[in-house]
Amino acid sequence: MTASSEATSLFATARTDGLYLRSRDGDRLGQVHAFMIEKRSILVSYAVLSLGGMLGLGRSYYPIPIKFLSYDSTADSYIVKIDQRVLEGCPSWANHTPEFTRAYADRVSSYYEATPETVGLA
Numbered sequence: 001m002t003a004s005s006e007a008t009s010l011f012a013t014a015r016t017d018g019l020y021l022r023s024r025d026g027d028r029l030g031q032v033h034a035f036m037i038e039k040r041s042i043l044v045s046y047a048v049l050s051l052g053g054m055l056g057l058g059r060s061y062y063p064i065p066i067k068f069l070s071y072d073s074t075a076d077s078y079i080v081k082i083d084q085r086v087l088e089g090c091p092s093w094a095n096h097t098p099e100f101t102r103a104y105a106d107r108v109s110s111y112y113e114a115t116p117e118t119v120g121l122a
Contacts, residue, residue, distance in 0.1 A: 020077035023050055032078055033061055062092045063108050
């Protein structure tokens with residue numbers, strides 16, 4: 001089986017419009033665009049964050065291991081538990097969504113120094 005034909009163990013849910021994202025300081029950053037779910041365990045491993053842009057133009061998308069998010073029920077939003085500069089340096093895309101293969105997931109995990117075990121992929 002070649003790398004290009006290898007099936008990924010992750011799939012993205014439908015869009016999650018309305019799930020707002022804030023920094024640790026409470027600043028609005030964007031939205032949670034989608035969740036990446038591991039097919040076998042049915043556990044969320046990554047969130048894809050939508051940051052920047054205006055009226056849907058110029059947005060960038062950032063996958064982040066789910067362990068770096070928490071939910072604030074008071075503000076009804078998710079909180080990014082890492083510095084925004086770290087987030088903005090991670091693998092991302094603006095126009096063409098990459099195939100979220102095992103290799104891409106490993107690249108994202110490596111950036112955040114997260115092991116497959118800590119994102120639910122072991």
